Amino acid sequence: MTSLYVHIPFCVRKCAYCDFESYPDRLDRADEYIDRVLGEARKRRREYGAFSCYSMYLGGGTPSLLTPGQLNRLCGELLDVFPPEKGAEITLEANPGTVTAELLPAAVRLGFNRISIGVQAKQDRLLKLLGRIHTFPEALRAVDMARQAGIENINCDVMCCLPGQTEDELAETLTGVMEAGARHVSCYSLILEEGTALYKRVRSGELSLPDEEAERRQLRRAARTLESRDFERYEISNFAQKGYESRHNLVYWERGDYLGLGCSAHSFMRGERFDNPRFSRYMAGEDGLDRETVGRGAALEEEILLGTRLAKGIDVGHIRGEYGDPAADGLLNCAGRLKGLVVLENGRLKLTEEGFFVHNAVVLELAAAVQETGPDTQRRNG
Numbered sequence: 001m002t003s004l005y006v007h008i009p010f011c012v013r014k015c016a017y018c019d020f021e022s023y024p025d026r027l028d029r030a031d032e033y034i035d036r037v038l039g040e041a042r043k044r045r046r047e048y049g050a051f052s053c054y055s056m057y058l059g060g061g062t063p064s065l066l067t068p069g070q071l072n073r074l075c076g077e078l079l080d081v082f083p084p085e086k087g088a089e090i091t092l093e094a095n096p097g098t099v100t101a102e103l104l105p106a107a108v109r110l111g112f113n114r115i116s117i118g119v120q121a122k123q124d125r126l127l128k129l130l131g132r133i134h135t136f137p138e139a140l141r142a143v144d145m146a147r148q149a150g151i152e153n154i155n156c157d158v159m160c161c162l163p164g165q166t167e168d169e170l171a172e173t174l175t176g177v178m179e180a181g182a183r184h185v186s187c188y189s190l191i192l193e194e195g196t197a198l199y200k201r202v203r204s205g206e207l208s209l210p211d212e213e214a215e216r217r218q219l220r221r222a223a224r225t226l227e228s229r230d231f232e233r234y235e236i237s238n239f240a241q242k243g244y245e246s247r248h249n250l251v252y253w254e255r256g257d258y259l260g261l262g263c264s265a266h267s268f269m270r271g272e273r274f275d276n277p278r279f280s281r282y283m284a285g286e287d288g289l290d291r292e293t294v295g296r297g298a299a300l301e302e303e304i305l306l307g308t309r310l311a312k313g314i315d316v317g318h319i320r321g322e323y324g325d326p327a328a329d330g331l332l333n334c335a336g337r338l339k340g341l342v343v344l345e346n347g348r349l350k351l352t353e354e355g356f357f358v359h360n361a362v363v364l365e366l367a368a369a370v371q372e373t374g375p376d377t378q379r380r381n382g
């Protein structure tokens, strides 16, 4: 089971909070970039042999900036090199300011069956603060265009904990996207990345972020708003109607194999992690750098970090079978000390809503508890 991620590093304009690798002035190199990505895909097929893809995610950047012809050339060949499995989830990430009536039918013909739309907020004031190029009505139009093209599996990204954002504004945004037909909502708190325009405005004191208590109130309100319409929280920041959980993202959280193509893409293949460099070096032919086999200790830490993000939590029996009794018992003992933050249900260790608020701290405690015991170094058959 292997998934594909393809990074498209072009955008119309740099958003004020963005530190992803994306460029507002390089779209003229898109054809050359597509050639390079296809070359990398063929190289990886030689390395790993043929495999079919469980899911594919075309992200960025703004993949919806590609023309239908470019999308066709890129994805047509990629899906030839790595044919999709039956039922594969194939997602196009789209910026509502760039979705055209021509692009979506072309995407559907190629096999795209999911779209992820960066809505972020309903209020013009907040969209402007974020430096987004779209308005909320344009975002709703993009959702509508996707449905008209036959895509039912629609995610909307919404941001919370923005400077000056109220709980009511957040709830209005969430209600708006659910009423428009979203089946999945990713609701992320703003992370202030050093060097971004927003970072400078907050650091200078011009803008301020909500304090911890206000942040928790927003996150609780978001969860209640989404749950009131049968959106279930299946991951710390992700909610979906039944059957619309993202197969692709679950691969990341469940430590499945994925191959990242394009500049700045990360991969986890056959127990090894590696990265691609930024645009210029990538275009000059470098890729697959810093290869590192994930050792057993690091793998266990990843299981804890990622598994605690999921509402279903960590399967303690799996930890026992893979990493040994001391690791599983260490987790259970530590969970007993983290009352109110962690629960054990049906052999799974899960974070409560309060636990999700302090996810990083809980992970540190659990990881320290298993480090004290040390995971078995021998792989087990159980």
Ligand code: SF4
Binding pocket: 010, 011, 012, 013, 014, 015, 018, 019, 020, 022, 060, 061, 062, 095, 118
């Ligand atoms: S559209 Fe996305 S990738 Fe592009 S600048 Fe904005 S946040 Fe960054």
